[in-house]
Amino acid sequence: MDVYGLIGNPVGHSLSPPMHEAAYDAVGxxxxxxxxxxxxxxxGAAVEGADALGVAGLxxxxxxxxxxxxxxxxxxxxxxxxVGAVNTLDFAGDAVTGHNTDVEGSITGHNTDVEGxxxxxxxxxGASIAGSTAVVVGAGGAGRAVAFGLADAGAVVxxxxxxxxxxxxxxxxxxxxxxxxxxxxxxxxxxxxxxxxADVLVNATSVGMEADVTPVPAGALHADLVVLDAVYAPLETxxxxxxxxxxxxxxxxxWMLLHQGAAAFEHWTGEDPPVGAMNDALRAHLDA
Ligand code: ATR
Numbered sequence: 001m002d003v004y005g006l007i008g009n010p011v012g013h014s015l016s017p018p019m020h021e022a023a024y025d026a027v028g029x030x031x032x033x034x035x036x037x038x039x040x041x042x043x044g045a046a047v048e049g050a051d052a053l054g055v056a057g058l059x060x061x062x063x064x065x066x067x068x069x070x071x072x073x074x075x076x077x078x079x080x081x082x083v084g085a086v087n088t089l090d091f092a093g094d095a096v097t098g099h100n101t102d103v104e105g106s107i108t109g110h111n112t113d114v115e116g117x118x119x120x121x122x123x124x125x126g127a128s129i130a131g132s133t134a135v136v137v138g139a140g141g142a143g144r145a146v147a148f149g150l151a152d153a154g155a156v157v158x159x160x161x162x163x164x165x166x167x168x169x170x171x172x173x174x175x176x177x178x179x180x181x182x183x184x185x186x187x188x189x190x191x192x193x194x195x196x197x198a199d200v201l202v203n204a205t206s207v208g209m210e211a212d213v214t215p216v217p218a219g220a221l222h223a224d225l226v227v228l229d230a231v232y233a234p235l236e237t238x239x240x241x242x243x244x245x246x247x248x249x250x251x252x253x254x255w256m257l258l259h260q261g262a263a264a265f266e267h268w269t270g271e272d273p274p275v276g277a278m279n280d281a282l283r284a285h286l287d288a
Contacts, residue, residue, distance in 0.1 A: 002031040003054070004268065007046055008061035011035040015285050016059055019261050022281035026274035031056070043067050047074070051091050051107060057268040058089040059261075065111075065141060073107050079152060080111035082177035083144050088112050088264040110267055113142065114149035116260030117202060117228065123259070125226035125251040127200050130154030135194045137215050138204035139166035139185070142230050146204045147174055151181040158194045159185045162205075188215065195220040201243075203229045208237040215239070223247030230256055235286060258282055 006016050012035075020033035036058075038046035043064045050058055051073070060068045065085035069076050080086045086109035121127040134150045136143055139161035151157045151174045159174075161167035167185030174183040186194075195201055195216065207215040208231045216239055221227070227243040232253030240250045261282075262273035 002029070002056040003034065004031055004057045004059075005034045005036055005050075005055060006059040006061060007036045007038060007043065007050075007064060009037050009040055009063060011037050011061065014061070015257065015282055016261060018281045018285050019258070019278045020265065022277045023261075023265050023274050026277035027269070027271055029269060029271075044071055044073075047071060047089065047107070050089075054091075056091055057264070058091075059264055060087050060089065062141075069109060074109045075107065076109040077111075079114050079148055080109050082173070083111050083114060083148050085111055085113075085141055085144065087260065088267055090267050092268070110264070111145055112260040112263035112267070113145035113256075114152070115263040116256045116258075117146045117230070118149045118153050119259035119263070120251050120255035121200060121202075121226055121228055124255045125200075125228065125249050127226040127249075129200070132156070132199040133197055134158070134200035134202065135160060135191065135198045136202050136204055137161070137188070137191065138202075138230075139163070139170045140204070143204035144170055144173075146202050146230070147171075147183065148178065150200070150202075151178045151183055155200065157181070157183040158190070158198070159183065160188055160191045160194065161185070162188055191216055192220045195225070196222070198225060201225050201227045201248075203227075203231065203237075203239050206231065208239055209233060212238050214242060216242070218242040218246070221246035221248055225249070226251065228256065229253050232257055232286065254279075254282055254286055 024031045069086040088110040090108045132155045134155040159167040164187040171183040171185035225248040228251040229237045235252045265273040
């Protein structure tokens with residue numbers, strides 16, 4: 001039996017265990033997915049311990065994604081390095097004998113939040129990303145993953161953030177790290193003009209979580225947009241309600257969660273992820 005899991009602090013209400021175990025059942029993989037909550041200063045020891053114990057793979061969540069990307073033992077792929085955050089560790093093929101801390105780069109790190117956003121927009125929103133113009137609201141961890149993912153997939157990216165300097169820094173990093181990328185940054189007051197010309201809009205802030213507020217003025221929305229809200233509690237945020245009322249195509253945050261999990265499953269098992277079964281399990285737990 002293979003053991004997969006999630007490290008974060010806290011991890012109590014994670015939807016990943018039912019989503020991944022539904023995938024193992026659907027494809028007949030003999031595996032379990034469990035949660036681990038190391039102390040905030042113990043993530044390096046936790047990752048090395050998991051490796052030594054033969055854990056097959058770990059997802060990584062708040063507050064550890066940046067710390068894990070910086071561990072000597074972790075070889076982050078190009079996009080995860082550029083984002084500066086890892087949410088998926090693959091220990092496969094890493095036979096552990098003795099002093100694992102000496103084996104630099106024996107664990108590979110990915111950032112499937114990047115793929116999650118792009119796949120959600122493509123597969124649920126029907127968006128064609130290459131050649132599109134995308135507005136990303138937010139420049140925190142989620143905003144970085146979404147901005148890099150969209151630029152890597154060929155979109156022109158505009159990042160709007162409450163703290164404008166974080167948006168301009170992120171746009172500069174995207175242009176520096178992604179070949180042929182075009183990106184710009186601004187404050188939230190840029191949203192109206194940018195969204196008017198955009199094909200894709202993503203909310204990557206926490207605005208709308210647990211409260212009926214939106215970071216995007218309703219009047220800026222239009223029917224030619226595909227709108228993804230990374231917030232999934234509630235599933236129907238005010239932004240998505242406003243977007244539907246404007247005739248836009250809407251994609252809720254559970255699709256991004258699903259596709260980041262599906263991409264992790266693919267990295268770990270090499271199999272096509274059973275997204276239907278994973279989605280059913282996710283939605284059942286979100287409704288619970
Ligand atoms: P995450 O990893 O979830 O992205 P984060 O790194 O703390 O979390 O980033 C939170 C994002 O939500 C940031 O873009 C933040 O804007 P600032 O960079 O200005 O802090 C944004 N955010 C949080 N609360 C907000 C609010 N009330 N209005 C607008 N933006 C907000």
